Amino acid sequence: MGVDTLSRRGLLAGLAAGAAGLAIGFRLDGADAQPAGPAAPAMLRANPQLDSWVRITPDGRIVVLTGRVELGQGILTAMRQIAAEELDVAPERLALISGDTAETANEGVTAGSQSVRFGGEALAVACADARATLVGVAAQAWGVDRAAISVRDGVIQGAGGRSMTYAEAASRVSLVRPVDTSARRKPPAAATLVGTSYPRTDIPAKVFGQQVFIHDLRPEGMLFGAVARPPGYAARLVSLDMVWAKSLPGVIEVVRDGSFLGVIARREEQANEAARMIAASAEWREGAPLFGGKSVFEYLRTAPSETRTIHSTEGGGPGARRHTAEYRRGFQAHASIGASCALARWEDGRLTVWSHSQGPFPLRGDLARGLRMQQAAIRVIHVQGSGCYGHNGADDVALDAALLARAVPGRTVRVHWTHEEEMTWAPWGSAMVVRLEAGMAGDGALTSWAHDVWSFPHSTRPASTDGCNLRAAWYLENPVPMGRITDGALPNGAAARNAVPIYAVPGQKVTTHFHTDMPVRTSALRTLGGYFNAVAAEMFMDECAAIAGVDPVAYRLRHLRDPRLVAVLRRAVEVSGWQPRPVTPGRGRAQGTELIGTGVGLSKYKNSDAHVAVVARVAVDVGTGAVRVQRLWAATEAGRAINPDGIANQIEGGMVQATSWTLMEEGRWDHRRITSEDYHAYPIIDFGHVPPIESVLIDRPDLPSIGVGEGSQAPTGAAIANAILDATGRHVPEIPFTPERVLAALRG
Amino acid sequence: MLRISVNGRSSEVDVDPATPLVYVLRNDLALNGPKLGCARSQCGACTVLVDGRAVRSCQMRAGEAEGREVTTLEGLGTPARPHPLQAAFIAEQAAQCGYCTNGMIMQAAQLLQDKREGLTEADVREALDHNLCRCGTQPRVVRAVLRAARQQGA
Ligand code: FES
Ligand code: FES
Numbered sequence: 001m002g003v004d005t006l007s008r009r010g011l012l013a014g015l016a017a018g019a020a021g022l023a024i025g026f027r028l029d030g031a032d033a034q035p036a037g038p039a040a041p042a043m044l045r046a047n048p049q050l051d052s053w054v055r056i057t058p059d060g061r062i063v064v065l066t067g068r069v070e071l072g073q074g075i076l077t078a079m080r081q082i083a084a085e086e087l088d089v090a091p092e093r094l095a096l097i098s099g100d101t102a103e104t105a106n107e108g109v110t111a112g113s114q115s116v117r118f119g120g121e122a123l124a125v126a127c128a129d130a131r132a133t134l135v136g137v138a139a140q141a142w143g144v145d146r147a148a149i150s151v152r153d154g155v156i157q158g159a160g161g162r163s164m165t166y167a168e169a170a171s172r173v174s175l176v177r178p179v180d181t182s183a184r185r186k187p188p189a190a191a192t193l194v195g196t197s198y199p200r201t202d203i204p205a206k207v208f209g210q211q212v213f214i215h216d217l218r219p220e221g222m223l224f225g226a227v228a229r230p231p232g233y234a235a236r237l238v239s240l241d242m243v244w245a246k247s248l249p250g251v252i253e254v255v256r257d258g259s260f261l262g263v264i265a266r267r268e269e270q271a272n273e274a275a276r277m278i279a280a281s282a283e284w285r286e287g288a289p290l291f292g293g294k295s296v297f298e299y300l301r302t303a304p305s306e307t308r309t310i311h312s313t314e315g316g317g318p319g320a321r322r323h324t325a326e327y328r329r330g331f332q333a334h335a336s337i338g339a340s341c342a343l344a345r346w347e348d349g350r351l352t353v354w355s356h357s358q359g360p361f362p363l364r365g366d367l368a369r370g371l372r373m374q375q376a377a378i379r380v381i382h383v384q385g386s387g388c389y390g391h392n393g394a395d396d397v398a399l400d401a402a403l404l405a406r407a408v409p410g411r412t413v414r415v416h417w418t419h420e421e422e423m424t425w426a427p428w429g430s431a432m433v434v435r436l437e438a439g440m441a442g443d444g445a446l447t448s449w450a451h452d453v454w455s456f457p458h459s460t461r462p463a464s465t466d467g468c469n470l471r472a473a474w475y476l477e478n479p480v481p482m483g484r485i486t487d488g489a490l491p492n493g494a495a496a497r498n499a500v501p502i503y504a505v506p507g508q509k510v511t512t513h514f515h516t517d518m519p520v521r522t523s524a525l526r527t528l529g530g531y532f533n534a535v536a537a538e539m540f541m542d543e544c545a546a547i548a549g550v551d552p553v554a555y556r557l558r559h560l561r562d563p564r565l566v567a568v569l570r571r572a573v574e575v576s577g578w579q580p581r582p583v584t585p586g587r588g589r590a591q592g593t594e595l596i597g598t599g600v601g602l603s604k605y606k607n608s609d610a611h612v613a614v615v616a617r618v619a620v621d622v623g624t625g626a627v628r629v630q631r632l633w634a635a636t637e638a639g640r641a642i643n644p645d646g647i648a649n650q651i652e653g654g655m656v657q658a659t660s661w662t663l664m665e666e667g668r669w670d671h672r673r674i675t676s677e678d679y680h681a682y683p684i685i686d687f688g689h690v691p692p693i694e695s696v697l698i699d700r701p702d703l704p705s706i707g708v709g710e711g712s713q714a715p716t717g718a719a720i721a722n723a724i725l726d727a728t729g730r731h732v733p734e735i736p737f738t739p740e741r742v743l744a745a746l747r748g
Numbered sequence: 749m750l751r752i753s754v755n756g757r758s759s760e761v762d763v764d765p766a767t768p769l770v771y772v773l774r775n776d777l778a779l780n781g782p783k784l785g786c787a788r789s790q791c792g793a794c795t796v797l798v799d800g801r802a803v804r805s806c807q808m809r810a811g812e813a814e815g816r817e818v819t820t821l822e823g824l825g826t827p828a829r830p831h832p833l834q835a836a837f838i839a840e841q842a843a844q845c846g847y848c849t850n851g852m853i854m855q856a857a858q859l860l861q862d863k864r865e866g867l868t869e870a871d872v873r874e875a876l877d878h879n880l881c882r883c884g885t886q887p888r889v890v891r892a893v894l895r896a897a898r899q900q901g902a
Binding site for chain 2: 071072073074199200202203204206207208209210211212213215216218267268269334335336337338339384385386387388389416418419645649650652653654655656657678679680684685686687688690692693
């Protein structure tokens with residue numbers, strides 16, 4: 001059986017069994033540069049053909065297509081709801097195709113919590129257009145007004161029991177034409193599916209062990225590939241005994257191209273073992289030590305960077321007093337439970353790649369440049385991977401698989417990185433330094449606000465128009481270097497994401513110090529710079545409130561003009577039973593050997609998306625400095641909710657992840673490479689540390705849906721940080737708040 | 749040749765007995781339930797039941813499974829006859845990407861065997877403390893296991 005048949009069937013089976021549900025997504029930075037606006041036309045301008053969104057086949061199947069991909073966020077369930085709503089078809093009857101360069105619209109990267117807001121809107125307009133067109137066919141055939149016609153589960157119904165299926169109507173009109181963007185969506189009040197917690201369609205397949213993941217694809221005759229990694233990022237291959245390498249158990253081919261070295265074997269464990277032995281026995285030339293031996297924060301502050309003031313407002317003044325503070329965060333990892341995986345097969349010079357990339361189309365472009373071939377000869381098909389929180393190894397492994405499979409034309413090669421490879425070789429979330437400075441009037445009101453951020457890149461995804469951002473390409477005999485690196489522009493920003501204050505303060509200034517040289521390769525990790533910029537700003541707000549001697553919530557309300565932020569803040573305060581009190585520096589409230597504190601964090605993701613307020617209660621052990629989050633409360637508003645339970649899942653999941661980031665996660669490295677290569681070296685939160693969470697949603701069906709998938713990270717981190725400040729009265733400036741750091745602050 | 753019994757079916761596999769069981773289950777027997785995660789006994793994604801006990805299949809050699817009964821997620825229940833845990837994970841929508849789900853369910857299956865009565869949230873958290881989820885679904889997983897326990901008790 002051919003791979004196509006098998007994988008298509010697998011894919012469709014996975015989709016029929018389900019394909020998922022809610023409203024997040026991350027998006028690429030090029031797209032981040034576009035201001036949020038009337039989005040559907042933009043997405044439809046790029047992909048105007050109606051049949052790249054919806055198709056009615058002659059046998060009556062209704063096929064909905066989306067360029068967005070499932071990352072475990074439930075987006076395909078949300079898309080199914082949206083399409084079914086507009087088409088008036090039972091959602092389970094829709095066949096869904098997502099992220100296939102031969103089929104779907106090119107929607108770039110599924111990222112930036114953009115999918116519902118942009119892709120969903122476009123899909124809705126296309127489906128509304130299709131429905132209106134088909135209803136029009138029936139109206140004309142029956143000589144009646146379209147107002148007298150209704151649709152039930154894909155059957156058009158008129159007076160006197162007349163009916164026509166969508167398939168019949170579609171046979172009398174062409175749906176192969178551009179979308180009529182003036183098509184009107186169903187009014188929210190008439191919706192029966194959108195706004196409900198329709199169950200995720202992919203979950204049953206996942207609990208019964210059906211084929212869902214890319215790791216589960218097993219085309220006939222498949223071989224296994226693995227890459228032999230250099231000892232460090234800058235190391236280069238000097239020599240290898242190829243004859244010996246080829247004689248290792250199970251090995252079929254050894255591929256060497258410059259310093260790219262890999263094996264193809266009959267069995268997965270043989271490929272991994274051979275790659276390990278080859279890497280260990282090859283002779284490598286070491287490169288220069290990472291960060292020139294400095295600490296990463298010293299490097300960020302002192303190595304040459306591009307400094308730009310990217311935002312400023314008039315007014316303001318020095319005020320009666322000033323407050324300045326600096327905050328730091330180390331490298332943080334995706335640390336997905338399943339490592340990256342891809343399948344590749346070459347046939348007659350054409351390449352097919354199965355990938356869990358967030359952007360099948362941009363990946364295809366970079367594969368073409370990396371392999372020096374036409375992108376028309378490459379097809380990339382999305383298949384789900386393990387949960388993905390940004391730009392991990394998904395794209396890189398596709399080039400690894402393609403380079404290896406080239407040695408065995410006609411055979412499919414699967415490469416499934418080891419967890420250590422993922423941790424060591426995939427991009428990390430950037431280490432960052434933020435410095436804040438504010439002026440305050442005698443009454444505590446903020447009179448100016450300056451936010452400086454030092455950072456490595458937050459997007460080095462495929463999708464550049466030059467170069468190749470897939471790691472293996474840099475190690476080839478004829479290397480294809482990385483494309484030009486730029487920082488995402490405001491309003492959404494990348495390094496400066498959420499650096500523009502959400503508070504009404506005069507005299508604002510945001511300055512970036514952007515490093516394009518990356519001793520440790522960095523790229524998009526959920527929220528990009530948004531989490532840390534907002535955490536730093538919210539910590540700073542509490543310090544200002546402490547100086548002013550005012551309750552942190554009251555202090556925020558005093559500086560807020562955005563009614564949506566006010567609403568979530570008030571709601572979180574209400575559900576958490578917040579007790580107003582000024583922050584009193586230097587004095588915690590003791591309970592046995594613990595200090596108990598409560599803190600609040602507030603954010604509007606990207607200054608344009610989800611409004612989320614979080615309250616945290618923590619206990620700090622005075623003997624060890626260990627912080628335990630006792631409880632978290634959240635209030636969220638993201639416009640019209642497509643799937644409330646899906647939003648809850650994303651918001652709560654983000655709170656758990658942010659608790660982990662904030663308290664425990666930090667990458668370490670030696671002179672060659674990242675050494676945090678497993679869950680011992682880079683622990684993530686376990687069940688024992690996950691706090692009880694109470695989260696409420698404010699639904700606003702009157703407002704457009706906005707991105708929610710990355711909404712809760714920043715306010716959660718901020719609330720925990722501020723709860724520590726409340727408990728200890730001490731400024732702990734570096735994330736993660738490890739016991740050692742908290743203890744040092746307590747003793748300092 | 750190894751002869752191993754998985755989900756009540758006996759199979760012969762031509763493989764080195766030292767091969768970690770997870771590769772044999774996934775690649776030779778084409779089972780999707782057990783997932784390959786860390787391969788270092790740190791995440792739990794690969795968990796299966798061996799003679800009813802939860803085992804990390806990345807750590808057990810295939811040869812050690814000879815003469816014992818291996819149960820994977822596929823063998824626990826089916827869409828037509830779901831195990832209470834499978835039904836509860838659906839009811840609670842206790843997954844995001846679902847890569848960790850196998851481990852959560854298989855580890856919890858042992859817990860429900862061991863402790864049928866009076867299962868508390870603390871019991872569930874303790875039993876699953878070495879199963880990682882990066883998507884942050886732990887609160888839902890706890891709810892799902894408690895729901896399954898109630899179902900099973902009923
Ligand atoms: S894969 Fe076996 S415990 Fe992680
Ligand atoms: S649901 Fe993604 S790792 Fe648990």
